[in-house]
Amino acid sequence: MENQGIIKRIKTGVAGLDRMISGGVPVGSQVLVIGSPGAGKTLLSLEMLYHNAKLEIPSTFITTEEMRESLIDNVENAFYAFEDFEELLERNVIQIVHKPILEDFKSRENFEKFIADVIATVNANKSKILVFDSLSSLRAVMIDDRTFTRSSTYMSEVFREAGLTAFITVEVSPKLDVTEAGLFGTSMFDGLIKLSVNQSAGSSQYAIEIAKLRNSAHRISSVPYQITSKGFDVLAD
Numbered sequence: 001m002e003n004q005g006i007i008k009r010i011k012t013g014v015a016g017l018d019r020m021i022s023g024g025v026p027v028g029s030q031v032l033v034i035g036s037p038g039a040g041k042t043l044l045s046l047e048m049l050y051h052n053a054k055l056e057i058p059s060t061f062i063t064t065e066e067m068r069e070s071l072i073d074n075v076e077n078a079f080y081a082f083e084d085f086e087e088l089l090e091r092n093v094i095q096i097v098h099k100p101i102l103e104d105f106k107s108r109e110n111f112e113k114f115i116a117d118v119i120a121t122v123n124a125n126k127s128k129i130l131v132f133d134s135l136s137s138l139r140a141v142m143i144d145d146r147t148f149t150r151s152s153t154y155m156s157e158v159f160r161e162a163g164l165t166a167f168i169t170v171e172v173s174p175k176l177d178v179t180e181a182g183l184f185g186t187s188m189f190d191g192l193i194k195l196s197v198n199q200s201a202g203s204s205q206y207a208i209e210i211a212k213l214r215n216s217a218h219r220i221s222s223v224p225y226q227i228t229s230k231g232f233d234v235l236a237d
């Protein structure tokens, strides 16, 4: 599909994925990336930041669970063709920051402080893109689904006001149902990307689906992908 009209887009840099979404994600979109464990939420998010960093577009990756060093090791092992990944980190074009979700985020005030702190981090390198990996850990400290949904909505509103294009990951069961993860819906997000993995005959079958992306003519049906040393290979025509 051709790049549509005047809407400014951020390329994901994954060629097959960009073809699925009219050339990229509209700037300022809040995109939920849901997927079953091991489907590639973390790696896909990091790959998008890598390609944008190559274009000198700065970004921040907030990791709530995995430690920074193990995350970097995982990326460098999975994508060993990304030789300059380390250099981009050193130059701070990509910032990877570990920020754990704490029990005291039950307090609204503390949660809002946490989000303000995320924004301060983002501003440190003038990030245009933010990855928040993952929202799932927030559910664990929130009292109920309602509070979790309200907090998630607040978070995406703050990211939107900051002009960030954000990718927020959520781990779900293979049914790929967000309500199961504790979110009442996805209306607060502009985009919903679903990643799935099935094990069969000793190999992993991955598939990606763009369930929604506002302001974009996007492909509806799911498309297989592979995770290669050069990054995601989304087999969309």
Ligand SMILES: Nc1ncnc2c1ncn2[C@@H]1O[C@H](COP(=O)(O)OP(=O)(O)OP(=O)(O)O)[C@@H](O)[C@H]1O
Pocket: 035, 036, 037, 038, 039, 040, 041, 042, 043, 044, 074, 077, 078, 079, 171, 204, 227, 228
């Ligand atoms: N070195 C590698 N070579 C090939 N594939 C790899 C490599 N490292 C990881 N992978 C693939 O990437 C998948 C993990 O990707 P990733 O960590 O991004 O998933 P995730 O959806 O974030 O998982 P989680 O729910 O655990 O956070 C693995 O399941 C594996 O299939």
Ligand SMILES: [Mg+2]
Pocket: 041, 042, 043, 133
């Ligand atoms: Mg992950």
